Amino acid sequence: MNGVIDLGVFQMVAAYLFVVLLLFIVRVKGIKREKEIIISTIRMTLQLILTGYVLIYLFDNINMIYTLLVIIVMEIFSIYNIFKRSKLILTKSLKKVIALSMISGTLFSLIYFILVVVNIRPWYDPRYFIPIAGMLIGNSMTGISLGATKLVEGFKVQKPMIENSLMLGATPKDACKHIVDNAFDSAILPTINSMVGMGIVFLPGMMTGQILSGTSPLLAIQYQIAIMLGILGSVSLTVILFVQLGYKSFFNKEQQLNI
Template sequence: MDSIIELQIWQVAAAYIFVALLLAIVKIKKINREREILLSTVRMTLQLILTGYVLVYLFENPHPLLTIAVLMLMQVFAVKNIYKRVKHDMTKKLKHVIGFSMIIGTLVSLVYFVLIVINLSPWYEPRYFIPLGGMIIGNAMTGIALGTNQLIDGMQSKKHLVEAALMLGATPKDASKTIVNNAFDSAILPTINSMLGMGIVFLPGMMTGQILSGVSPLTAIEYQIAIMLGILGSVSLSVILFVQLGYKTFFNDEYQLNE
């Protein structure tokens, strides 16, 4: 295999022409997004540069405590990002459920993937553990954010149906079953759709990166299949934990909807 092509600074800078193109389009169309585009571009650049230096240090100085610290930091930022992406007010109980579901769902999936699927030794090897953890946590974060919005939307828009079911003797679980199922379905649908188009419509980022770095396409495919199944598992586990615990926060001890 040929060695990877090293990009020079001017080559990376040349890629920013696409940002200028987008800015020109929104300017012509009079879409007020210039600030968001510039802010996201600057943040992306600075964050990735900083991450690069951190990863270099971690790769050269592998230590279980450092790996765990990075993992927990990713968890904290993921949970906070969910709070920001949910467009509704949330109770403290619901926020606690989000945090619990994210941590438990992603940790169980990541530990299984690292120890059983790829049999990583040592388990804390940051070159594998951190990128895999980032993909699993990031996708679970998106799933829970979608599920949270859908769950709150459903409990608000179908409040009268839930109350009617409660008055007829249904339990909170039965009264909100359809809403919970719809929230779960909405949360996992993007992952399923991504899997449907993978390999035909597009090549995933992880697979593309490995191929560009000189890895055999067949080896890259093996890793991509494994990580996508790991992502599917983490999203499914995290979201099912969330919806099964989250709907309960909308009811009081007397099986009535909270005001």
């Protein structure tokens, strides 16, 4: 069968009816999550519709300024989302580290991927630039969110152990090395698990979308491999920057723990 199957009104209504069925099951089972499901569904729908119209305009009016503005908005929203999703109190200095790590790590990875791997001409073509940026920034945001939570929790729980190490002559870096390592592992593990199961346990979203749109499976696989390697690099780089700079925010100039 050639061509793309168009999803009409009936098919879209059927998709939402599936969510209605889910709400019924959740209510019958007494799981009080109806509000979250409804809000997330409505929010997702409105955001994607708005994004669709914005992308149509950007694709029809290729402009470097427009593309850069979109990236700036994505970076700001991702950093804001990390702050908002954190269930722990983040210090002002740690927030600065998060922002610096996100911007530096994702932009470096994005520029390398756009100019070297995909070799887009012009480099600011939104049809490629924006989706790739979204995947790199989105996954890096999740990685730093997990890493920040683990780092703050580690310092709070293991405060006595760190102080004992400092009194015995250990440097701040050595005293909290295990916390930094655990934070990095927690941040990178979801990406690694996703890569391990990819192709056997599940087909990733981008690859599935390309195949459904009529792209050759082999070409879709090439893009997916490149994207996953880019995501792995972006997440790793941003989290490394975060943990290596972040732990320093827990010590003062006299190398004393300040929490």
